[in-house]
Amino acid sequence: MTQSTSRFPIIRTAGLDGMLVTFSDALSESSNRATLAFGAAVKASGWSGVAEVSTSLASVFLRFDRTVLRHEALETLLWELLEQQDWQQAALPGGRRLWRVPTVFGTDLAPQLSEAADAAGMSETQAIESLGSARVRVLTIGFAPGQPYLGPLGAEWNLPRQTELTPQVPTGALVLAISQFVLFATTAPTGWRHVGQTGFRGFQLGRPEPIALRPGDEMIFTPVSRSDYDRFCLEDSHFGGASHEEIPA
């Protein structure tokens, strides 16, 4: 089903057995808030036939059993739920946590800080001050297990992706583009700029909770010296000295 994208929210199909509810075609605090709250509300509804609910930056995806639930019926359920409240004003889900992660900005550990600072029109010191004090939210987890997209950062950090891929960044790399961070949960190539390095492992097989972060969690990447970073990593091979606390509802 093809619909005009001029008015949000919109509901569209995804493949044969998916439905997508989109709140915006651009990233904003309120559309991500709507996405997280509406995704939680769909899960809480417990509709028969819904096999999976997941959120991305500004939309909620549902996969369903087409032998149990027809497209038209699901669409009706979704519109009824959408009309129940202004989702852009919804409260964030409960059980969120604030993580503080010791981070080395720049140096040979994160070699693209100066380039990113230049592009944003700042000195390196100003860039560390800006990025190291930003409190960002886990907007979505995606691409690879446990890997968060974090933001939004200020408009000065709305830097385009690189034209060339960096062949590989290590696990724990903090990379930046389009007013967002990604904190790598694995080693991978990237078109984003590597500005910080952490000892944070977002995905650890064999732990009771292999995936550390949940959408809606918040993070602060606290600048530390190289020697403090080394010590944190030595003492805490899982999270590199990161701490977390509950965010009161």
Added chain:
Amino acid sequence: MSGLKVLRIGPLASIQDQGRPGQLQQGVSCGGAADLLALAEGAALLRQDAHLAALEMAGIGGLFEATGPLRIALTGAPMQASLDGESLAWNASHQVQAGQKLEIGAARKGLYGYLHLGGGIASEVLLGARAVHVMSGLGSPVAVGDLLPCGADRGREVGLGLVAEDRFQGGALRIVEGFQSDLFTAEVRARFADTAFKRGSRANRMGVEMISDGAGFSAAGQLNILSEVILPGDVQMTGDGKPFVLLREAQTTGGYPRIGTVLPCDLSKVAQAQAGMDLQFVWVTLDEGLAIQARHDAMVKALPSACKPLLRDPAMMQDLLSFQLVSGVVSAEADPFESGDIT
């Protein structure tokens, strides 16, 4: 515990099952066998559950030694196969005795061949499945010296064969429009279906490149699209407008736009196409797609009743009296092979 010891193995052979549905929210894509139909065929031949794990072999097999008696089945891309030098039928189930050596060679057509064990391969369960997903850090390819252990096998029956759907020659891929299709103009979508594609050389379990002459297929505002959920079957256009059909091991989100989604029942055809094979896309409506997929699902459900004892020349059978020549099992299910409607 019976099992197969790996004496020699091709690169990129891995243990696969139906993957890990339901974990997109955590960044975990479904993954699982590149050719799901082959998994179902192996399960039908061994009279066991289609959720059990099998060995997926990419283009070439290996040499295995049985550590105890066990049953096997061979499905997917047909490969040369022999047991202690005696050649084995493909798309069939066989008995293997302790110490016997199973040799599987190169694919004669297609790409992914499957070796199933009675009871399934009982490897370690990681995040709810045995499927190896290397990019995600879940397991690793099978290596020389590994043991593929059998799970508990309640079955006894072997010597069944199956006429497998030929999905190894490329051909038409039916595709439905999705939530990003209208980023492409109607003209681009029509030209996409009019284009003769060949499978490119860039391909793995994540996705397969499609190459063609002429202009690429780009979307409006291609570079400003918000990253969005990715589904297996999505046809994603890279920066230069070159299509990739994403397979089950695709990443969970992506920013390059998708023109549509290939029906799940046609994805085996994509995975099994060798480089250079002809493929083209055929738009179908959502209702048509649902009907086609429903017929395919019914065919898969009826696979157990489509498995028949392998035909052998009675003159060659020294132990004729030990065979049960008439099976008492008749399925009440309709046989889609009879209607000729094998979509």
